[in-house]
Amino acid sequence: MAVYTDVSDEDLEAFVAEYDIGAVESCKGIAEGVENSNYLLQTDTGPYILTLYEKRVNPDDLPFFLNLLDHLAARGVKCPTPIHGRDGRALRELCGRPAAITSFLRGMWPKRILPHHTAELGKAMAELHAAGADFPMSRRNDLSVDGWRPLFDRCADAADSVRPGLRETVARELDVLEARWPRDLPTGVIHADLFPDNVFFLGEKCSGLIDFYFACTDAFAYDIAICLNAWCFEPDGQFNITKARNLLLAYSRLKPVSKAELEALPILCRGAAMRFLLTRLYDWVNTPEGAMVKRKDPGEYLHKLVFHQQVDSAAAYGLDPADVA
Numbered sequence: 001m002a003v004y005t006d007v008s009d010e011d012l013e014a015f016v017a018e019y020d021i022g023a024v025e026s027c028k029g030i031a032e033g034v035e036n037s038n039y040l041l042q043t044d045t046g047p048y049i050l051t052l053y054e055k056r057v058n059p060d061d062l063p064f065f066l067n068l069l070d071h072l073a074a075r076g077v078k079c080p081t082p083i084h085g086r087d088g089r090a091l092r093e094l095c096g097r098p099a100a101i102t103s104f105l106r107g108m109w110p111k112r113i114l115p116h117h118t119a120e121l122g123k124a125m126a127e128l129h130a131a132g133a134d135f136p137m138s139r140r141n142d143l144s145v146d147g148w149r150p151l152f153d154r155c156a157d158a159a160d161s162v163r164p165g166l167r168e169t170v171a172r173e174l175d176v177l178e179a180r181w182p183r184d185l186p187t188g189v190i191h192a193d194l195f196p197d198n199v200f201f202l203g204e205k206c207s208g209l210i211d212f213y214f215a216c217t218d219a220f221a222y223d224i225a226i227c228l229n230a231w232c233f234e235p236d237g238q239f240n241i242t243k244a245r246n247l248l249l250a251y252s253r254l255k256p257v258s259k260a261e262l263e264a265l266p267i268l269c270r271g272a273a274m275r276f277l278l279t280r281l282y283d284w285v286n287t288p289e290g291a292m293v294k295r296k297d298p299g300e301y302l303h304k305l306v307f308h309q310q311v312d313s314a315a316a317y318g319l320d321p322a323d324v325a
């Protein structure tokens, strides 16, 4: 359940009165999501999403996120568009929290991933990367290689209680990642959390991307690596090379992937697995029993990490670097 802050009818009406979006008809908390409080706000002009930004979002980052959504929407990316109040502001405060209203995206995220989904994903991600090219702001990725060891230090003591031997495995892998992390790949705006629950579909077509609250400036190929992990493993843990190939081909048709990017994919996939292993491990040991939020399994990402440790070429993901100019 992701509604951390309750909003009274009076506060809501005063808040919505700052916008030209009509009168409130209903406002219901949305159970999905983990980071922020989200409400489905219905007014007499249609549905909207009301988000109250909670503790884990740094308020200083909000102008980056909201300006990015404005920028992407203006370039035709299907994403939530911030609604600006009559004073021009998209970001204001509600119940003591930073808050914004965005447009409502139609569609549903796919519960069972099929090969056509990853092709649509590749296309949508390439469009996103291209549309971000002239976005003037930048945001450092705090959850990239330099952030992993400090994060691990805050939960390492509990690692072996989650999985025997995990502390040693992570420590050794961090040594490898820190030594081999590629730092000269093409960079730009990436989503950085493009999991299936953040990609909506209407029928077989992608209808939009949501949840840009990890978006940052980083290697485009790192975004691809995050998606290979999140979309191309079957529930039984098998890697599905067809889904991976569909993703890479659809992406590279719109935004060519260089040989250097492809060659870096195995180490980027290891890093992407480490990133989600660590945030899940941190949450696993720091989320109290009975908390509203369902903890995600760090073991799933340990399995993905071990898979990529055996990979020596992007050919294992369906696209051979030798085939790329």
Ligand SMILES: Nc1ncnc2c1ncn2[C@@H]1O[C@H](COP(=O)(O)OP(=O)(O)O)[C@@H](O)[C@H]1O
Residues within 6 Å of the ligand: 002, 030, 032, 033, 034, 035, 036, 037, 038, 049, 079, 080, 102, 103, 104, 105, 106, 197, 198, 210, 211, 212, 213
């Ligand atoms: N713009 C949107 N249009 C339609 N539904 C949305 C939109 N934004 C969020 N939602 C709904 O709210 C849920 C949680 O949103 P999300 O941004 O993933 O939350 P969190 O950042 O807390 O993880 C989504 O799964 C979706 O159901």
Ligand SMILES: N[C@@H](CCOP(=O)(O)O)C(=O)O
Residues within 6 Å of the ligand: 033, 034, 035, 193, 195, 197, 198, 211, 276, 279, 280, 296
């Ligand atoms: N995708 C991350 C968790 C972040 O959750 P989201 O609801 O903000 O997408 C994971 O699976 O660990």
